[in-house]
Amino acid sequence: MDKLIRPGRIIYAIGIMALGVLCFIMKDFIVGRPPAASWAANIPGKLAWAYVSGSLLILAGLAVIFNVRGGIASLLIGVIILLFSFVLRHLYEMIDWINAYKALALAGGSFIVAASFFQKGGNDQGTLAGNSKLIFTGCLFLSFFFIISGLAHFRFADFIKSGFIPAYIPFHPFWTYFCGICLLAGGIGLLIPGLRKWAALLSGIMIGGWFILLHTVRFANDTSNSSDRLGLCESFTFVGILFVLAGMLSKKQ
Template identity: 45%
Template sequence: MPKLISAGRLMFAIGMLGLAFICILAQDFIFGRPPALPAELIGMAPFLGYVGAGIVAVSALAILVNHKYAAYGALVIGLLILISALFRQVPSFASQWLSALKSLFMVGGTIIIAATYAGEQRALKTLSEKNWDVLIYTGCVFLASFFIAGGYSHFLYAEFVIGFIPAYIPFHAFFTYFCAICLFAGGIGILIPGTRRLAALLSGIMVFGWFLLLHIPRFFANMNDPSDRMGLCESFAFAGFFFALTGISERKK
């Protein structure tokens, strides 16, 4: 599955570059969609946005060109998102739980992308296979947490999800609950080694389907909507997480 790993890296890097550009437009580091900074710190938002976006862009470019430090680039992106989540989302977790879990999902994805370089890049060869297994499973836990929470939110906010689906797709209620079940199944499936490869592949196909059928049309319908811009880049990168995980699982098998 080397092609899936390459595709996953490419999709991740392009998605991160898109999100970095959105941060520059927003003048804030908004990976994971954190709440606004407190009034006394709001002046720091442009600095965080520009510096964070610059670091993410350089790291993503390292992955695009397969630089010898590409794996570190993925981990740096994950670290920035984690720090942002700890300071901006965890304190308000009761009201920001889904966004906070999305940030952890993105951190998990960066771990998976970094793990695709295990055995390839000299600096990473110091980690044993057992250590990489632990890191990969940690990434899977983060991915699964958001998927399971996302499935739950499809039931909890069913009316919103139904309204989010474009009019040209029929049976809105059916697909809302069907996707909820798929999210549950995908989250649980990637936690189980025996089903991880298939669950990751099907999850990647599902998320890429959302990119094509939901996020592209919504983006072109209103290109000035920040949420739809982020949804376009996020869904593309998220599908890359799962394709990379599929490739890793196949390689280990």
């Protein structure tokens, strides 16, 4: 399972680079979904920031793929997302809370990817302690998002059943609640050291399935829909993060 680290990094980097491209297309910093419209409208130099941030994400993704200071690049991605997609958001509706937690999870996932590079930097106490903190923080952020998303499957079940799952997939009520339970289980598993490796692996496979069966289909049906563009890139990024985490934890054992 430790062989998942390298492909996981590549998947993560491609997802981040795709989000960087969307910054140019949508003319906004869109990682973890953009802030509330009233907040975003008043940002000075918003267009310039969109292009600069998009460029940074693309360059950082390339650094991860080619292993050129990939740890620093991943850490930079995490800090940018944490500051601009989580800390500076307006959180006033449940849907915005979910997207804010998604930003938190993407930031935490970036910290996990960073730790996978720093892991090779040495075995001294400081390096090991720093890696453990990055991994724990990343797992905490991912877990929080998974649990919130799992609960959302029950709170917003009608929307998911009728407006989100593609028509070709049968048994919408079953998949709505089943996936909600899986998200809750994955979120809880990431908090328990003995289950963390398997929670990461199974959650990565699950989200990979959603990427193929759900997000790819929704995007193909309406390529101009900004939410579906983001969902496609975000889900792919999460798959990479979770595979890196599963590989790292397997390597430790």
